[in-house]
Amino acid sequence: MIIGLLSLRGGVGRSVLSRALAQKFSAPVYELEVGLPKLWPAEEKEKEVVWGRLSRFKREKCDLCGDCVKQCQFGALSLEGETIKHRGPFCHGCGLCKEICPKKAIELKEYQVGEIVYGTTDGIELFAGRLLRRTPLEGTVIKKLKERFPLPSRAILKAPCGLHGEALSGLKEAEALILVTQPWDRLTEEIKLFGELTQGLGLGGMVIVNQVREEVSVASWCTAYGLFYAGEIPYLPGFQGDLLKAWPEGEAFWDRVRQHLEGGK
Incomplete structure (x- = not known):
């Protein structure tokens, strides 16, 4: 399955969740936030210029x-x-x-205008692109990335911030979308927008609330918009990047995510 990760704003943990899902699904990550990529291979194996x-x-x-x-x-x-x-x-x-x-x-x-790269970080396959000039040609870099490194049957697509336009341009192949968010004053509005988006695209949608310090009540909102609420990931003091190691208690959460995405609700 090809899974797309979205968020309305930055800093909510899409990069961390992308890596965790890649480990759980044994799938590569495609970093499509080419304007400011957070994921880049520690070990570069192939690299090309984008014109x-x-x-x-x-x-x-x-x-x-x-x-x-x-x-x-x-x-x-x-x-x-x-x-x-x-x-x-x-x-x-x-x-x-x-x-x-x-x-x-x-x-x-x-x-x-940019470059694309294939490599690995901690055993995870990464395909990434980035702009090298101040241009609006993100789509050119993303297109070249997918042409040079075609999507396999399993992949994690990390989209730029936003729920429309540029954020969606690289997710045409996605079979399911995951909204990654955090507790904030527009959380229910964000879920509403995401629900309308998935309904319009005819895709299944999942919501994950990250870095939760106090319990949030959004399950009913997810249900109202036909979304699956996977649950919450707690705030983890001193977290360094590997979510699976930092949160060993989350095995039931990951099993729930996997079962839903693979059709075994």
């Missing part, structure tokens, strides 16, 4: 007609006084500005 197209502006040819500014839907170009300002970090490399420019003042050029 992407970005626009390059030739100011000496520009006559300030502004056609490119009107055409760009990403805000990468703007007319400011007597110049066209080009914002590289907003460029998606679509090429529409190049096609419409009457003076041929814009060209598309191949740049090294």
